[in-house]
Each structure stands twice: as C-alpha cells, then as structure tokens.
Amino acid sequence: MPRSLKTPLGRFRFIGILEGISYLVLLGIAMPLKYLAGWPHAVKVVGWAHGVLFIAYLVALIAVTIDRRWSLIRVIVAFIASLVPFGTFWLESRLKKEEQAVS
Numbered sequence: 151m152p153r154s155l156k157t158p159l160g161r162f163r164f165i166g167i168l169e170g171i172s173y174l175v176l177l178g179i180a181m182p183l184k185y186l187a188g189w190p191h192a193v194k195v196v197g198w199a200h201g202v203l204f205i206a207y208l209v210a211l212i213a214v215t216i217d218r219r220w221s222l223i224r225v226i227v228a229f230i231a232s233l234v235p236f237g238t239f240w241l242e243s244r245l246k247k248e249e250q251a252v253s
Contacts, residue, residue, distance in 0.1 A: 170238030172200040
C-alpha cells in the first residue's frame, strides 16, 4: 500500500480525486449521453459509482476531521468542495501545498 494511503488525510485526498473524477464524468459524459443520445444507462452506472464515492468521501472527511481536529469551517469548505465541479481538485491542491509547507 502506498505510504500516502496509510493516513486518514492520504485516504481523504485519494478518495477526493476519485470523487471529483466521477462527478466530472457524470456531468460531462453521462448526462449528455442521457439527454442528447437517449442513453439513460450511462447516468445509472456512473451515478451509482459517483454516489458510492461521495459516501466514501464523507466517511473519509469524518475520519480526517477526527484525526486532524479540523475546524467546522474547514469541514464545511471540504464538504462544499465535493458539490462544486473541480472543487475536490482545488481542495487537493491546497492540502498538498499545506503538506509541503509543513515538511
């Protein structure tokens, strides 16, 4: 297992990237396939995967909040980042910069 996945923060960052990718695939590929090509199955499959990743993101957010004692504001920002397209990528870059500043 990669070293970064052994910590709650590392797992949160990894799941955040996957959740962000699934959200963009849902919005940018599956939804157009449903509405422009008449293929609703794409939304069903990608939507299900995104839903699972979103729940995993929330669980990882709770774990990292407990581990790092994140403030309520930080938790809210992390939650909102999951609702905005490209938000999890923005959050990942901020967390990476913070980690590099500490090292």
